Amino acid sequence: MDSFSSPSSGSSSQFNSDAFKDQLKNQLAQAYAEEFLETLRSKCFDKCITKPGSSLSGSESSCVSRCMDRYVEATGIISRALFSGPPH
Template sequence: MEGGFGSDFGGSGSGKLDPGLIMEQVKVQIAVANAQELLQRMTDKCFRKCIGKPGGSLDNSEQKCIAMCMDRYMDAWNTVSRAYNSRLQRERANL
């Protein structure tokens, strides 16, 4: 029974680690974790902003506030993300 670093991540049955495959798996895990964190932060911020008295259901104004808050949050996140990625690309080009 193999475990830890000796496990077969590559699925080839040879027992050898495939660094490229491992890197891709790590990238996917990081992307999922980032998406979960984004969703959690957006939910927390919009809930605090829009829900005055939690109850059994949302009234129309709360629903509208949450929808607009989430749209604005995603727009802001996308703007910051594009600017950050653009800056990273410029800095990599200057290396």
């Protein structure tokens, strides 16, 4: 039985919208996570790495760490504001 067939049906051509929705949610979550990490990498790299080399200096490493922490925190604040609904 494939992921799109109905469990109560013997027919594999029957479409299961719940399975499709779950698969779509998973794919969107993965795409969002990949985009988030790429944005994080590019923004923090551009901000913190002034002279790329084979390793990070202590100040570059600290800058990247702080940049990532701030970006993750800001994204969380924005997400909560967007998805929490109207203020009470």
